[in-house]
Amino acid sequence: MSEATSTTAASSAARQSSVFKLTFRLPIIIWQSLFFIGPLCFMVAMSFFIVRNYRMQEDFVMKNWLKMLGRDYFWDSYVLTWGLAGIGTVVTMLVAFPAAYTLAFKASEAVRRWAIFMLIIPFFTSYLVRIFSWYVILAESGVINAGLSYLGLGPFVMLNTKFGTVVGYMTLTLPLVIILQTFALANIDRSLVEAAFNLGCRPFRTIYRVILPMARTGLIIAAVFCFILSFGDFVSPYYLGGSKPPTLPILIVDTVKSGQQWPRAAVVAVVMMVTLFVVAFAGIMAAYRRRVG
Amino acid sequence: MVAPLVEFRSVVKRFDDFVAVERVNFTIEAGEFVAIMGPSGCGKTTTLRMLAGLEAPSEGEVLMEGRVMNDVPAHERDTPLVWQSLALFPFLNARENVEFGLQMRGVAAAERRRRALEWLDRMEIAEFAERDIASLSGGQKQRVALARSLVIEPRILLLDEPLSALDANLVIRMQSVLTKLQRELGITFVYVTHSQSEAFAMADRVVIMSRGHIAQIGSPKDIYRAPANRFVAEFVGRNNIITGTVGKATAKTVTIDGSLGSFTVDLGQHEKPRQGDTARFVVAADLAQISTAKPRRGNAIACSLISEEFIGSVVTLFLEAEDGSELKVQLQERELSKMDLKQAATIYLSWAADQAHYIGAD
Ligand SMILES: Nc1ncnc2c1ncn2[C@@H]1O[C@H](COP(=O)(O)OP(=O)(O)O)[C@@H](O)[C@H]1O
Numbered sequence: 001m002s003e004a005t006s007t008t009a010a011s012s013a014a015r016q017s018s019v020f021k022l023t024f025r026l027p028i029i030i031w032q033s034l035f036f037i038g039p040l041c042f043m044v045a046m047s048f049f050i051v052r053n054y055r056m057q058e059d060f061v062m063k064n065w066l067k068m069l070g071r072d073y074f075w076d077s078y079v080l081t082w083g084l085a086g087i088g089t090v091v092t093m094l095v096a097f098p099a100a101y102t103l104a105f106k107a108s109e110a111v112r113r114w115a116i117f118m119l120i121i122p123f124f125t126s127y128l129v130r131i132f133s134w135y136v137i138l139a140e141s142g143v144i145n146a147g148l149s150y151l152g153l154g155p156f157v158m159l160n161t162k163f164g165t166v167v168g169y170m171t172l173t174l175p176l177v178i179i180l181q182t183f184a185l186a187n188i189d190r191s192l193v194e195a196a197f198n199l200g201c202r203p204f205r206t207i208y209r210v211i212l213p214m215a216r217t218g219l220i221i222a223a224v225f226c227f228i229l230s231f232g233d234f235v236s237p238y239y240l241g242g243s244k245p246p247t248l249p250i251l252i253v254d255t256v257k258s259g260q261q262w263p264r265a266a267v268v269a270v271v272m273m274v275t276l277f278v279v280a281f282a283g284i285m286a287a288y289r290r291r292v293g
Numbered sequence: 294m295v296a297p298l299v300e301f302r303s304v305v306k307r308f309d310d311f312v313a314v315e316r317v318n319f320t321i322e323a324g325e326f327v328a329i330m331g332p333s334g335c336g337k338t339t340t341l342r343m344l345a346g347l348e349a350p351s352e353g354e355v356l357m358e359g360r361v362m363n364d365v366p367a368h369e370r371d372t373p374l375v376w377q378s379l380a381l382f383p384f385l386n387a388r389e390n391v392e393f394g395l396q397m398r399g400v401a402a403a404e405r406r407r408r409a410l411e412w413l414d415r416m417e418i419a420e421f422a423e424r425d426i427a428s429l430s431g432g433q434k435q436r437v438a439l440a441r442s443l444v445i446e447p448r449i450l451l452l453d454e455p456l457s458a459l460d461a462n463l464v465i466r467m468q469s470v471l472t473k474l475q476r477e478l479g480i481t482f483v484y485v486t487h488s489q490s491e492a493f494a495m496a497d498r499v500v501i502m503s504r505g506h507i508a509q510i511g512s513p514k515d516i517y518r519a520p521a522n523r524f525v526a527e528f529v530g531r532n533n534i535i536t537g538t539v540g541k542a543t544a545k546t547v548t549i550d551g552s553l554g555s556f557t558v559d560l561g562q563h564e565k566p567r568q569g570d571t572a573r574f575v576v577a578a579d580l581a582q583i584s585t586a587k588p589r590r591g592n593a594i595a596c597s598l599i600s601e602e603f604i605g606s607v608v609t610l611f612l613e614a615e616d617g618s619e620l621k622v623q624l625q626e627r628e629l630s631k632m633d634l635k636q637a638a639t640i641y642l643s644w645a646a647d648q649a650h651y652i653g654a655d
């Protein structure tokens with residue numbers, strides 16, 4: 001009798017706790033379906049709609065896909081976006097590494113804490129404002145060219161170039177990448193680095209013999225973030241890169257502007273989403289693969 | 294006159310204001326098995342790290358074969374260290390871990406592989422050569438760590454509490470592996486431990502450290518039978534330390550008066566103390582005797598039995614003297630069985646005059 005009561009009590013407690021869990025998870029489930037999965041599905045559906053008289057109508061046609069994927073300018077733009085985001089990622093990772101290395105291994109705990117704080121500050125101000133401030137620096141009459149003219153060099157054209165775009169990307173990504181890399185490096189067990197010294201490894205060589213293999217997961221995650229942010233960025237290629245030739249985000253805006261082609265813009269957006277999914281997935285797989293060689 | 298393999302000359306190591314190692318002097322000869330022993334935080338690891346070049350002395354000099362090593366970086370020294378945490382590279386398998394040091398020395402791939410496998414075989418873990426480090430047991434990891442250090446054929450091997458993570462029977466097993474290795478290779482082992490049993494079981498010489506100082510250097514027997522000071526006598530354990538003030542003193546013996554009575558002790562190498570000074574002497578638990586009747590001659594203390602502890606055939610009796618101080622006696626179980634202690638109200642702890650060891654005031 002008493003046993004039966006206790007079982008009922010236990011099962012009702014279990015039911016209660018699962019209701020409890022669901023209550024806590026419900027907001028996130030609703031949020032995700034409302035603002036992420038919903039729009040995503042709508043965007044995919046929209047890529048099959050048609051536009052008549054500048055008005056979008058529900059339909060299911062392949063026309064938008066065939067039109068966009070059949071055009072050279074789409075693929076030129078795709079390759080350009082890949083190239084710029086790829087170069088941006090490589091350069092950002094390389095520039096960030098010495099800084100992260102210094103913060104993780106050379107700086108004291110207090111310095112590291114302050115540095116992380118300082119690296120978060122850029123995110124307080126609008127990205128757009130930070131991009132416009134580059135005009136002052138990169139313009140033909142800007143700070144850099146003024147400096148170079150003292151040395152009898154220049155002026156160099158930096159605005160409205162691919163260089164400008166990459167500088168813009170880095171404005172967005174560099175602080176974040178330094179933070180992520182610093183965490184990845186700071187978690188490495190010091191005694192592994194010292195064990196390498198102890199076995200005759202020169203300090204510089206420990207970077208690729210011990211530090212990179214140990215920090216692999218964190219570094220790949222940093223690179224994936226960097227690529228995703230750059231690939232989808234509209235502001236840098238538009239304002240610092242001069243918008244021509246267009247990257248995919250610019251192509252989306254152009255397509256919408258020219259004749260209200262929302263469905264074709266959706267095609268570009270879906271292609272971007274798929275690309276980023278693949279990159280993120282491949283990155284995570286590489287990051288968590290068990291062994292390097 | 295050949296310079297010793299290792300020499301520490303008044304070495305000091307400070308971390309900011311904190312002095313971790315304070316004016317340490319000692320030498321290690323080639324082929325010795327030296328243990329550095331002391332309680333946790335006494336500076337053992339710091340001493341070892343200075344020898345490996347992983348820490349720079351704040352003052353003094355570390356020499357190897359007469360050469361001052363202070364400015365020689367760690368990667369240019371042949372002083373492999375077996376880490377307390379083992380510090381095996383998790384992204385390499387067992388064989389690749391062992392090859393690491395050879396690779397750093399530019400040994401060709403085929404030769405490297407051969408020598409690594411040879412060492413893994415010697416450590417009886419050849420079958421795990423291609424295994425991930427994470428999949429090995431504690432004892433197997435230990436052997437990989439040893440192979441990784443020894444494959445580069447060093448003249449000295451540093452070990453920092455290498456057995457502290459293993460369970461008791463494995464510790465005994467690895468102790469014999471280590472002693473055997475050291476004999477066969479004929480190289481110097483410097484073994485850091487807080488465990489007296491490990492140090493005494495393996496080392497030719499023991500350096501006892503206390504708060505950054507060296508408390509005593511000597512053979513295990515010296516340290517056990519002739520502790521230089523109170524710290525060593527207490528750290529070694531199994532010692533009865535009796536304190537009193539100096540009464541009559543001659544050049545050879547001294548009378549120490551305390552709450553337990555008045556005892557005459559040989560001075561040994563010590564200088565004659567002044568009358569009225571504090572002085573201590575030690576009676577090792579296994580050299581003391583007990584009886585139910587008061588001995589007619591010699592030093593004896595009347596006690597009562599508190600508890601007994603059996604470890605195999607050895608029994609330790611814990612006794613309480615009349616002034617409340619605790620004393621210990623160690624004897625064979627079969628000796629004990631001849632006595633009827635339970636019935637006796639008073640037990641006398643006694644010792645032969647030459648078996649008390651004078652340690653002075655500190
Ligand atoms: N890098 C360091 N910075 C500050 N203090 C340290 C450092 N390394 C060791 N110490 C201190 O020095 C003392 C001795 O440490 P250590 O040599 O590791 O002792 P142990 O005898 O336990 O091996 C300890 O009190 C420790 O806190």
Ligand SMILES: [Mg+2]
Pocket residue numbers: 334337338339453
């Ligand atoms: Mg230690």
